[in-house]
Amino acid sequence: MKKNILISVFNMEIGGIERSLINMLESFDYHKYNVDLLIFHHVGEFMNLIPKSVNILPQVGEYSVFRKPVKHCLKEGQYLLAFIRVLAKYIAKIKSKKRNLEEGSGYIQMQLTQKYSSPFLPRIDKEYDVAISYAWPHNIIANKVKAKKKIAWVHTDYSKLEIDNELDLNVWNQFDYIASVSDACSEAFLTAYPSLKEKVTVVENITSPTFIKKMAEEELQLKKENSQFFNLVSVGRLSYVKGFDLAIEALKLLHDKGLTNIKWFIIGYGGYEKELKDLISKNDLQDSFILLGKKTNPYPYIKNCDLYVQPSRYEGKAVTVSEAKILGKPILITNYPTAPSQIENGVEGMICDLSIPGLAKGIEAFYRNQELKNYMVTNIRDRDYSNSYELDKLYKIIS
Structure with a gap:
């Protein structure tokens, strides 16, 4: 019997994470696995590159708000989530100012938006053998999906990423495995989260020559x-x-x-x-x-x-x-x-x-x-x- 896999990503706009996901999906064994793709916002030039064997789930309106302009959220009637976006931006600015962050408050704002909005987001009904959160932040797969195993992906150098590590640790702890794209990424990640060492494994970006x-x-x-x-x-x-x-x-x-x-x-x-x-x-x-x-x-x-x-x-x-x-x-x-x-x-x-x-x-x-x-x-x-x-x-x- 085929196992059911869920993979989530924010959108399919042009980017390294999205490109590596396309390469992985191109190489997946669809004789053994059913793959559902949960795209929070169905936009991006790479939508057309998703292999036909992948089942793209219908867009969930509440999941699509995280990277839209707030005025678009209001037009779509997502008033509560729009308010949460504004609140998260305000609090993130205060936090980042205290820490003198070079890149500003954007990453912390994303973390806070997902944390505050989580109680108001719908759950995914289907239960999976494995759920993979392919793009950070990983809150939705952590909190809104039922699966026997959960995997979160690491694509960047977490020793440099200007985020609230304590807030993130609570999310990482809800995953069974953490897949890092290289040994160097794993080492950098573990400088920020040493307690997660037993969960980390290296799965390099798939390339399709x-x-x-x-x-x-x-x-x-x-x-x-x-x-x-x-x-x-x-x-x-x-x-x-x-x-x-x-x-x-x-x-x-x-x-x-x-x-x-x-x-x-x-x-x-x-x-x-x-x-x-x-x-x-x-x-x-x-x-x-x-x-x-x-x-x-x-x-x-x-x-x-x-x-x-x-x-x-x-x-x-x-x-x-x-x-x-x-x-x-x-x-x-x-x-x-x-x-x-x-x-x-x-x-x-x-x-x-x-x-x-x-x-x-x-x-x-x-x-x-x-x-x-x-x-x-x-x-x-x-x-x-x-x-x-x-x-x-x-x-x-x-x-």
Whole structure:
């Protein structure tokens, strides 16, 4: 008899978590498992990429409010939940001000919204063998779903995440297993939650080389137009965490040194867009540092770049770095705490200092040294990056 699995995610907007979920669902064994997908808000370009074997549950109105503008919640008649959103924002601002948080109160606001709204949210009627909360915060699977086993996923570096750890610990304790995407992520998580050591297991992001290479075949005019330039590509949400402000300043350094034929293309969207555009204008880089916005398919851009760069301040395990390897590209990443788990430094790519000069120096090394590029590309192309066997770890938990 097939086992019934529930997987939850907020939406299917373009992002690393959502992309890794699509890859996992592409590789799932549907002969053994029935998979229900609970998407809190049925929006996002990746909705169309969900495999046909997955049963997408109907949207639950109350679950869709967490990332909508409050005025939209009011229009839909979700008055109580809209009030909770406003209350959580107010309290989160006070908490974050006391702690002098660099990134503000956004994450704590999400935690408080879920905590305060939980008593007023409907339960999921069906009972499951396993329920998986694939995206943080994990309150809904913890409190509103009945399952024999519950798994929560860790995608980021929790030693850097500015949240209320005590509040979160109460939620983590309601799960039987905590799946982390790398050993480095597990170590970082356990610095914040040492009491959860026995629950943590590593299940790496699933990569599907066949799917990624097929998607990368799409024709791309951009490369033809910029063939005379040294083209960098980065993919990620436009946020402080991703370090694109550092990237702009690094490109300015390189241009000031006379390396004006370097262009940097950013694929992504997010709340940091205005700040980045202002910084681009300030440094007169409008023609060289280009925000491409949302792209459902980033793979042709990665395939056609000269160097893939991840300038993040911190990461869990960036999905796009693994995908750049599959597409045979040389890679430069900043020395965020989990960076050594992303690439073999000096073999698959380079880890540079997490700074503006560090990024500039790393890019210049690739720009000036074709042999270095070729050496790393050869190493990458000789390796097999398929890892559907990682799902065996999940199946073992499920069984």
